[in-house]
Amino acid sequence: MTKQTNDLLTRGPSDHSVRDQVVEAATAHFGHFGYEKTTVSDLAKAIGFSKAYIYKFFDSKQAIGEVICANRLSQIAEIVNNALADVPTASEKLRRLLRTLTEAGTDLFFHDRMLYDIAAVASRDNWPSAVAHQARLRQLIQEIILEGRQAGEFERKTPLDEAAEAIYLVMRPYICPLQLQYNLDSAPAAAVLLSSLILRSLSP
Known part of the structure; x- marks a missing residue:
């Protein structure tokens, strides 16, 4: 994926370690429960972040997916x-x-x-x-x-x-x-x- 594409999918703070942490946790969560059945609220609860905090890094569930x-x-x-x-x-x-x-x-x-x-x-x-x-x-x-x-x-x-x-x-x-x-x-x-x-x- 190009840097330009990544910029379109993510936003907010440039703390890549936090983005990576969200992606890693989301991969595990989607892998267990499925993508379409999971909401951002479900994901936030599962990984211990607030929904608003996740939106600082990704503008939608699709962006994480x-x-x-x-x-x-x-x-x-x-x-x-x-x-x-x-x-x-x-x-x-x-x-x-x-x-x-x-x-x-x-x-x-x-x-x-x-x-x-x-x-x-x-x-x-x-x-x-x-x-x-x-x-x-x-x-x-x-x-x-x-x-x-x-x-x-x-x-x-x-x-x-x-x-x-x-x-x-x-x-x-x-x-x-x-x-x-x-x-x-x-x-x-x-x-x-x-x-x-x-x-x-x-x-x-």
Whole structure:
């Protein structure tokens, strides 16, 4: 998340340790009770701050949720980057991308369900963190396609942005938190089958 985005989400005193304390406590509280069922009053009571004091640092419950969501999505982005590092071909990168995203999303769902719900709400309501994450994925897909074209792995006739958007839409039911929760049973097989389908469509 950029400093500019953080500035929009937070306000008041520049005491980052207190902000971090609120975010840490909120992460634990949302993780136990859920984001949508928790009010700022509930959160204030749970962490021992007044509601007014929390509002000195965050202008809404969503602003707190945004930071938590951005942190989780940053972790997923790091997992993806590590998974793609040193992968020799664009074809294998596309396979690895879809598999890694479905595995990371599924893992979050089963191990931090309440926090997964924050990501689903962020996707549903187009929070800036979710929109930025989607934009990063689209850009990554486009870069992989371009790499494949330069290496002669992929066809060159389809406009680059059109091909990237089509692949993103095919992947979306298994990489978007809002949709993945309804496709968990088929996600592992889908990651394999859809990757093969995508790669056949990209063949020169």
